[in-house]
Amino acid sequence: MLPYGRQDIDEADIEAVVAALRSDWLTTGPEVARFEKAISEVAGGASATTVTSGTAALHTAYAAADLAPGDEVVTTPMTFVATQSTACAFGAKMVFADIDPFTGNLDPEAAAAAVTDKTRVIATVDYAGHPVKAPEFQKLAAESGALFLEDAAHSIGSTLNGVPVGQLADLTTFSFFPTKNLTTAEGGAVVTPRADLEKRARNFKGLGMIRDPKEMRAEDEGGWFYEVQEFGLNYRLPDVLCALGTSQIARLGAAKARRQEIHDRYNAAFKGNENLTLPGVEQGAEPMWHLYPLRVEAARRRAIFDELRNRGIGVQVNYIPSYWHPVFHDMGYKRGMCPNAEEFYAQEISLPLFATLADDQVDFVIENVLEIVGS
């Protein structure tokens, strides 16, 4: 089965991991700082704190935002549930706002209508790799005293008006799961241009242990001494995996170019087909495409999906609207809240897209889609 996404591991990656295994540091060593520097460079200079997954990155970002019970998070249903579950872990209330079906991203106007004086975070997702309308969310967050969080699990390497993802929001989170744009097997990062948020993020991912005597409340007792002033967790990404990340991130530009070529090839083949809706691109956006989200007639989506899978094409659906999950239903969230997201979901099929996908494989997907859908 041709997968919808997969990793690209080369000999340099393997050598980098082996070198880390042979070194003195399996974790908390120099490879962590090296990878964080490389992420920061891709993210336009904002600081990067590595963690063990994209989910851990979201959890850490909400901790940095000091999210507390009673706070509200205005967010998109068109995402993986981790965007919300990690905020719910702090007792926050999710307020879902609808998407713009052109890109699948949270609609700034819908988000603005959902903001209240309890809104602490506006949590967006760069769906498929396409950056959200960051200037509008930044303005909305500033006006409402909230923080703007960009779940960029899909979009490391993307830019908006020339500004890299990582510099667009107060807090940006990356995932390095194998299907994403670069991988450390499991891994993630929190990126922020704000020193205060970086400090809170680092503290949370390191069990809350404070070792700087200047920041201690009690007298420093000696070289062994540390204090915990707020609880954190152990979300440290090991050197072995950071070494893989540094090797991977060096090829991010080439991966972006190849993903764009594949996207263009799909677009060229499907353009003008009245049975299909293609992914939209806004002016100023230069996405690093993580997904190719094709939309078909909702009534035929299941049959088309099943037939593509029968033919060895590992399509996927991204995403089931978050609040459809029973965990939200049990809290009183009802279907029908965000009609654009529900319609988008009902039509969506993600086609295979990854850097090592060959042109003849792309053509195989195209032929089968057109044969099944009709042109």
Ligand SMILES: *Cc1c(COP(=O)(O)O)cnc(C)c1O
């Ligand atoms: C993958 C993903 C996550 C979670 O990342 P993991 O590394 O799998 O924990 C969060 N949000 C979105 C939008 C994702 O696609």
